[in-house]
Amino acid sequence: MLSAIRNRFSRLVAPLRERLQGTPLLVYQLGILGAVVIEQWVGKDFARTLAFRKIPKLFGIVDIFEPFSNLDFSGILGPFFPSPSMTVSNPVSQSAGAIGDLIQTFVNALFYQGRRDPGFFSVLIRVVVYDLVIYVLPTLIIVLLLRGVITRFLRTLPRWANIGIHLVLFYLIIVGWGGDGGTRELVLIFMGINIMLSVSLNLVNGYMGEFSVGHAGFMAVGAYVSSVITMVLFADTRVFGPPLLPPEWGLPFGFIIALIAGGIAAAIAGLLVAFPSFRTRGDYLAIVTLAVNFIVQGVINNLEVVGGPRGLNGVPLWTNLNWTLLFTLISLGLIYNLVNSTFGKGIIAVREDEIAAELMGVNTRRVKLVAFLVSSFIAGMAGGLFAHQLAYVNPGVFGILKSTEVLVMVYLGGMGSISGSVIAAVIFTILIEALRPLAVLKWVVVPLILILLMIYRPQGLFGFRELNLNLGMSRSASRKKIVTSEASDAITGD
Amino acid sequence: MPLLEISHLTHYFGGLRAVSDFNLSLEHGELIGLIGPNGAGKTTIFNLVTGAYKASEGSIKLEGQELVGRSPHEINSMGISRTFQTIRLWGQMTVLDNVRVAHYHSIRYGLMDVFLQLPRYQKQEREIEEHSRELLRLFKLEHYAYEPAMNLPYGVQRRVEILRAMGGRPKLLLLDEPAAGMNPNEIGELMDFIHWIRDEFDLTIWLIEHQMRLVMNICERIKVLDFGETIAEGVPEEIQNNPRVIEAYLGEQGEVA
Amino acid sequence: MDLNFLVQQFLNALQLGSLYALIALGYTMVYGVLLLINFAHGDIFMVGAFLGVFGSMVLNLPFVPTLLLSMVLTAILGVVIERVAYKPLRHASRLSAVITALGVGLLLENGMLALTGADPRNYPENFIVTETYDVAGFSISNVKILIIVLSILLFLGLYAIVQRTKWGMAMRAISYDKFAVPLMGVSQDQIISLTFILGTGLAAAAGILWGVAFPVLNPYMGLRVGWKAFIAAVVGGIGDIRGAFLGGLLLGFVEIFVVALGQPFGISSTWRDPIAFALLLIILVVRPTGLFGVARRQKV
């Protein structure tokens, strides 16, 4: 049935697809920018017309799941595994009762649950209407109107202007849509941090073919080191007392230096993995990364100066959208330049056949060292941004669960693909945000996705491929583009 | 000075003496062969010369410089490159990238040059790319430039491996059974090809081969190995008529020639 | 430092170590057969402990039947997991299977949390009545002896199966040569199922014994313990069951004695984990294939 719906839908949009084929990215950017402007202008009123209390958060994805936040599944198996305080006489009937209640709540959540809390379908319909009117239709109209003009205009631009104009529009869209200081900005910031984490882990796990499972450890080092620097130097805190330097020096220079210092500290921790990697590969190296993650966590737990297990409170709240954007783009640039250089191709050669790489002249130790250092450096900077966003860090945050999250992003996006990692981080961040109302269930859904992904699409969304953005450049300008090296159908071939 | 001078080279795997007291002096521009029954220790000698294994005893000198104890990538950068008995291309990488990476030892830029795409980086990358493309053109493989190596037919992969070995601009090229798996036609082409690269790139070539037609036709000098020992050495005619060689090959290849 | 203290610490180390060892055995067996790091194993251990709650609190069974029940049910779960999640990936890349195992682990622990609630559980008072005997001046608790002896017996049983039976031989052969196994008159599927039955059964036993020794059970209990046991298996040389058992014991001794001997020097018990992991890291750097692992040298 699902495929029937999909067929009908694709037949419906086929003519539109045809018309939009070959449309340069810039046109879509303009369309989306238009939608963002329209939302600023009439979004609030329109949302109120649709009986929303506020503008829907993330295209309404969060609002859709909100009605289910009351679901409690713990009664289903709880009676079979009772805690000492629980009295159980007949677990089967208790469980049946709980399931009955659950169904009741679920049905209510679907349709109606009191005057202030609308049901799922009601929210869904209104969210679809809102998204169509505010985002989809304006974007489409602008795209169709400007397509021809912009395509011709783009051909006349030199390369630098082309890239510049794309970046400017990208920035305007991000800030226009998400620079509200609220949920949207928060989500975008976590998105940026997640992009940094997944792309940097992909360098080691995807491009170099190792299996690092302790990325959160490096993040922790970066988070703590940068936090301590900014707190000691620029903030008046209970832990470290009055600042050593005038607080107004903190932004921007202090923050930049602190983040970079955090990255460097994380890179030094990365040596703990890099050196063993000279002799050890594969599963054994995976254990080393795991152990390093535990060691970092354990050491922080024991450092009373930074609060031990209680964590570090009072980190300056300096991370914002602009900083995140800046560091995310820098990280992407670093990794992109690295993996497209001949040196970086050496990293891929190590993955493909390390012995052959060494015999053909690749200094495999150096290559591994660089890959681990760059990877942990970026993870450390991401940790710094993370800490200065939350104002509070504790060692528990940087455990195996966090590392697993990053792994999920890398393998969702696909190994050896920067664009895959970026898109996966975006999807993952939104997914986590959307599932937030479901509490524990969120962490049931995420691994389920992972398992299904591995069974049905083990190469991830973009395994060993890159998304090709249509920048609409003329031939002579785009000829210089560095050719993506990896097999376009290496994986899909089998 | 000889290009390559090997003296008293000996190697043990545990108790097994895989190579014993091997000696060779190789002059610039020579094309010589190394033959012997399966398990004789031929590949092991290549592995010792290229640094994949560290020799138990003896010395290997390239233009007077000792190689024993150096790492493989260092030896490669000094001018020795090789192919493998079983193809070891980097399968998911394109042919062009395979060749590019073989230029690794000529890289003089640092990480910062990469990150910031400084002129130094751009210039060297351009040179590497140009040299790689030039090689592809010379080898008539340019239409495979963007193919992942693993998608190529077997014969082409063999040629790409030689191409990759040429990326590092070696002085000495070691070919480990270049004709393995080829039919007589292809072997004929390969012989011309080997002559051609030697002249075109002013190379010295040392090859291991079981295909006697190829060895006897193109090698100027041949060494024969059996159980790690050198049992004969000389020009093709001498080898063909050497009773010890014939004995070593009995039950192995059937006959020599 | 008095002798009694040392004896107590020795027993504690043996107890903790043998629990790690029981879990490590499951990791190492699955690895030996499938070359798969079964990251879900720690959570299977948790399920085993929870099934102990079911047996003792709901069915009111005494210790031994509860143990057996939990081992059987957990073994079934293990086989089901293998069939549903790992088998489809047997011919895919090894990495996909490892990632899937990570996912299965998360699913088990969070599924358990979602379906049963977050309250900590423990076994009833009369499950094992703790008694302390006085042996030659040392006080020795029956729980510790039970755990140590039972673990060693289970290990010996497993060792006998692996070394002496046709099945065990096939199990050892399979990681070297998949195609030889059918020649021995057993199918690959049977061997894999048997491996999961034995491994998860031992994990369940470890779960219940853990719950007896450290009576706080929660859905995340398998996380840390599981990873640690895994590291123990690797230190022993993954794929070798003697190595796994020794690795487990070693980890137990390191953890207990770091604290016991470190106390006078101001090393608090919270340093236990980082020091234990650092030691294991050093072992791996010095002997990259673990204590019993054989390096399979790459031929060029």
Ligand SMILES: Nc1ncnc2c1ncn2[C@@H]1O[C@H](COP(=O)(O)OP(=O)(O)OP(=O)(O)O)[C@@H](O)[C@H]1O
């Ligand atoms: N890494 C190694 N460890 C142990 N023994 C080895 C190793 N490499 C080679 N050998 C042994 O050394 C001997 C020589 O092997 P080698 O590969 O050099 O033979 P070869 O002459 O190249 O034979 P072929 O014609 O089959 O390629 C063989 O007995 C082989 O089993």
Ligand SMILES: [Mg+2]
């Ligand atoms: Mg050989």
